[in-house]
Amino acid sequence: MPAVPCCCDGVGGPQLVAAWHLLAPGGRVQSVGWTSGEPAVFPPYATVGPARSLTSFVIEGDAGAELAVLAGLVAEGTLAVETGWLGAWERFAEAAEALRGRRVTGKAVLEVRRSAPAT
Numbered sequence: 143m144p145a146v147p148c149c150c151d152g153v154g155g156p157q158l159v160a161a162w163h164l165l166a167p168g169g170r171v172q173s174v175g176w177t178s179g180e181p182a183v184f185p186p187y188a189t190v191g192p193a194r195s196l197t198s199f200v201i202e203g204d205a206g207a208e209l210a211v212l213a214g215l216v217a218e219g220t221l222a223v224e225t226g227w228l229g230a231w232e233r234f235a236e237a238a239e240a241l242r243g244r245r246v247t248g249k250a251v252l253e254v255r256r257s258a259p260a261t
Contacts, residue, residue: 145164145165146165146169147169148165148215148220149165149169149221150172150221151173151174152173153176153178154176154179154182155176156178156180157178158173158196159182159183162184162188167192167193168192168194169194170194171194171196172197172199172212172221173197173199174199199212223248224247224249225248226249227248228251229250229251229252229253230253231252231253231255237250237252238250
């Protein structure tokens with residue numbers, strides 16, 4: 143598999159370690175979750191070599207700067223966002239169940255429609 147400049151991991155554990163090994167020199171991994179609940183065990187010297195970075199994302203207070211970084215990576219094409227489920231906001235329970243059941247590859251996107259103005 144070719145080296146990648148950037149990736150986003152929401153699983154943690156062994157998948158985070160695998161993402162680290164996919165990075166090109168100067169690449170970065172953005173850790174946004176830890177659904178695996180497993181430890182990320184890096185082999186000896188795995189972090190020695192060409193400069194790469196691993197940063198975490200936690201929503202605490204104002205997340206504007208962190209979200210701007212992620213949005214910028216998507217806009218420049220270095221971070222791909224895969225949509226695995228798309229539906230109306232009213233189908234929230236269905237989307238949540240699909241995510242909990244790990245039947246969605248990628249993100250679940252809920253469409254929020256503006257209601258018609260009152261007359």
